[in-house]
Amino acid sequence: MRNITxxxxxxxxxxxxxxxxxxxxxxxxxxxxxxxxxxFASASDEIVVVLPLAxxxxxxxxxxxxxxxxxxxxxxxxDTRWQSVKNAIDTLKALPGDVIAVQDGVRPLVxxxxxxxxxxxxxxxxSAVPVVPVTDSIRQVEEDGTSHIVPRSVLRAVQTPQxxxxxxxxxxxxxxxxxxxxxxxxxxxxxxxxxxxxxxxTTNIKITHPSDLLLAENILRHE
Amino acid sequence: MRNITxxxxxxxxxxxxxxxxxxxxxxxxxxxxxxxxxxFASASDEIVVVLPLAxxxxxxxxxxxxxxxxxxxxxxxxDTRWQSVKNAIDTLKALPGDVIAVQDGVRPLVxxxxxxxxxxxxxxxxSAVPVVPVTDSIRQVEEDGTSHIVPRSVLRAVQTPQxxxxxxxxxxxxxxxxxxxxxxxxxxxxxxxxxxxxxxxTTNIKITHPSDLLLAENILRHE
Numbered sequence: 001m002r003n004i005t006x007x008x009x010x011x012x013x014x015x016x017x018x019x020x021x022x023x024x025x026x027x028x029x030x031x032x033x034x035x036x037x038x039x040f041a042s043a044s045d046e047i048v049v050v051l052p053l054a055x056x057x058x059x060x061x062x063x064x065x066x067x068x069x070x071x072x073x074x075x076x077x078x079d080t081r082w083q084s085v086k087n088a089i090d091t092l093k094a095l096p097g098d099v100i101a102v103q104d105g106v107r108p109l110v111x112x113x114x115x116x117x118x119x120x121x122x123x124x125x126x127s128a129v130p131v132v133p134v135t136d137s138i139r140q141v142e143e144d145g146t147s148h149i150v151p152r153s154v155l156r157a158v159q160t161p162q163x164x165x166x167x168x169x170x171x172x173x174x175x176x177x178x179x180x181x182x183x184x185x186x187x188x189x190x191x192x193x194x195x196x197x198x199x200x201x202t203t204n205i206k207i208t209h210p211s212d213l214l215l216a217e218n219i220l221r222h223e
Numbered sequence: 224m225r226n227i228t229x230x231x232x233x234x235x236x237x238x239x240x241x242x243x244x245x246x247x248x249x250x251x252x253x254x255x256x257x258x259x260x261x262x263f264a265s266a267s268d269e270i271v272v273v274l275p276l277a278x279x280x281x282x283x284x285x286x287x288x289x290x291x292x293x294x295x296x297x298x299x300x301x302d303t304r305w306q307s308v309k310n311a312i313d314t315l316k317a318l319p320g321d322v323i324a325v326q327d328g329v330r331p332l333v334x335x336x337x338x339x340x341x342x343x344x345x346x347x348x349x350s351a352v353p354v355v356p357v358t359d360s361i362r363q364v365e366e367d368g369t370s371h372i373v374p375r376s377v378l379r380a381v382q383t384p385q386x387x388x389x390x391x392x393x394x395x396x397x398x399x400x401x402x403x404x405x406x407x408x409x410x411x412x413x414x415x416x417x418x419x420x421x422x423x424x425t426t427n428i429k430i431t432h433p434s435d436l437l438l439a440e441n442i443l444r445h446e
Contacts, residue, residue, distance in 0.1 A: 131362060131370075137381040137406040138361075139354060139420070140373075147354075147379070147420055149409045153402075156370070158360035179376075183360040186372045197362070197370055211438035218434060 001097040002045040003119045004166060009033050009051050009105025010077035010084040021055065022207045023105040024062060027216050032207050033059070034068045035108030040101070040161075043115045047072035048088045049105070082181045086173045094166035099123050101163040102184045106207040109219055115161055117198055122163035126193060129163075129185045130200030131156035159200040164188050224320040225268040226342045227389060232256050232274050232328025233300035233307040244278065245430045246328040247285060250439050255430050256282070257291045258331030263324070263384075266338045270295035271311045272328070305404045309396045317389035322346050324386040325407045329430040332442055338384055340421055345386035349416060352386075352408045353423030354379035382423040387411050 009023040023033040033049070040047055051059055053076045062068070075091055077084035085102055094100070099122045103110065114130055121128035134155040139147045162184045164172075169184070172191035181187050185195045203219045205212060232246040246256040256272070263270055274282055276299045285291070298314055300307035308325055317323070322345045326333065337353055344351035357378040362370045385407045387395075392407070395414035404410050408418045426442045428435060 129362075134359075134361065136357075137409065138357065139352070139379045139381055139408065139418070141377050141379060141420070147418060149403065149405075149412055150373075150378070151403050152405055154364050155373070156362045156364060158362055180372065180374050182372075182375055185362070186360065189372055195362070195370060197364070209438050209441070211434050211441060214437055215432050215434035218432070 001123075002095070002099075003043055004092060004098060004100045005040045005044040005047045005161070006085060006088040006100060006102045007033070007036055007040070007047065007049045007105050008077070008081060008084050008088075008102060009049060010081060024055070024058060025207070025210070025213055027108055027207075027213055028220060030066050031062050032108045032213075033105045034062070034066055036103060036105050036110065037068065037070045037072060039108070039110050039112065040103065040115060041070040043112070043119060044101075046092075048075050048091065049073070050075050050077045050084045050088050052077050080177070081183075082177055082187065085184060089170050089173045092166070092170070094170040096167055097123070098166035099163050100166045100169050101161040103161040104206060107160055107204055108207065109216055110161065110204050111201060114198070114201060114204065118161045118163040121196055121198055122165065125196040126165045126168060127163065127185070127188055127196050128198050129195050130159045130161070130204070131197050132159060132200040132202055133157070156197065158183055158185060159204050168193055225318070225322075226266055227315060227321060227323045228263045228267040228270045228384070229308060229311040229323060229325045230256070230259055230263070230270065230272045230328050231300070231304060231307050231311075231325060232272060233304060247278070247281065248430070248433070248436055250331055250430075250436055251443060253289055254285050255331045256328045257285070257289055259326060259328050259333065260291065260293045260295060262331070262333050262335065263326065263338060264293040266335070266342060269315075271298050271314065272296070273298050273300045273307045273311050275300050303400070304406075305400055305410065308407060312393050312396045315389070315393070317393040319390055320346070321389035322386050323389045323392050324384040326384040327429060330383055330427055331430065332439055333384065333427050334424060337421070337424060337427065341384045341386040344419055344421055345388065348419040349388045349391060350386065350408070350411055350419045351421050352418050353382045353384070353427070354420050355382060355423040355425055356380070379420065381406055381408060382427050391416055
């Protein structure tokens with residue numbers, strides 16, 4: 001009955017001219033990834049952090065410099081998010097009753113409430129995926145090039161942590177890759193399991209641009 | 224054969240503790256709305272800016288302070304975006320061959336290329352709506368509470384300017400309001416017209432949070 005957390009920080013993106021991958025940038029003086037890791041510390045029995053091989057040493061050094069004491073092991077990522085999560089899962093022993101939560105490394109503001117709820121609901125229902133309303137107007141494109149509106153009231157944007165029965169998730173990740181796999185919920189669903197939605201939080205933002213760090217600092221200031 | 228632009232700045236939102244509505248905040252020393260207005264100056268024969276009544280004086284003063292010389296008239300907004308656009312359209316004479324482009328006031332980085340293309344394609348095809356790929360994973364919720372993945376490769380997030388044959392758009396806005404109207408393309412489509420998509424730009428961001436201003440400044444710096 002363990003809570004296992006996989007934190008995926010495979011990205012090496014340097015959009016907008018940042019020198020450092022986003023997960024290593026400092027938020028209130030601490031690496032983004034460290035915030036994420038620490039958020040999961042109390043709820044997790046085991047934590048795996050997935051990083052490109054080229055970043056292992058940098059991460060180890062950052063942990064020393066910033067006194068990060070959360071026990072975790074590091075696994076090497078793959079070319080896609082799916083491959084990175086699979087690499088982590090392949091190192092794990094999944095026992096009945098275990099739950100695996102998968103978290104984006106660049107979502108440092110995830111709350112304890114959402115984490116606890118994700119583990120609890122997944123243990124009860126098999127899965128727990130936090131979602132928030134979609135704010136953009138959305139259109140769907142058909143093969144013939146025409147498009148039509150999708151009522152955004154029925155759409156939800158998916159966040160992390162996404163938590164799943166560990167045995168079922170491991171089996172789902174043993175199936176071959178499909179291009180429609182954009183998150184763990186899609187992998188789990190297409191293995192034949194129903195996905196349970198829970199309420200996400202608009203403050204649980206993904207650090208994509210350097211200026212998202214300033215937004216994150218604003219959010220931390222108002223908490 | 225006129226190009227008419229409606230710039231919608233109805234929002235009075237003060238999320239994240241900002242004192243000033245986002246359209247009036249300064250970007251590189253100039254109000255966001257002024258950037259938007261100036262972007263449309265050369266392409267437009269007539270420009271209408273929609274503002275809440277409470278902001279008319281403020282905007283007039285900002286135009287004086289920041290030497291904004293783009294000719295435009297101001298129309299009072301309504302409670303919804305739809306009502307605000309309708310208020311503007313009701314003041315316009317739409318002649319065959321005219322094109323109306325509707326622009327979010329808080330998208331100050333819209334490029335001349337997208338504006339020119341929107342007017343040109345709408346004059347040719349009846350409509351032109353800029354879209355970009357969706358980056359979040361998206362799920363669709365059913366009435367029974369279940370949900371399923373929507374392949375995001377077929378989804379597009381809608382931006383502005385959205386341009387339309389003026390006569391057809393005016394007629395579409397004479398129909399009663401529906402909750403599914405989240406933008407002008409939905410109003411136009413549900414009046415029975417096909418919507419033509421054009422390529423939007425990821426840099427054409429909406430200023431929603433104060434930190435988006437910093438992102439906008441970054442983008443301007445890299446152009």
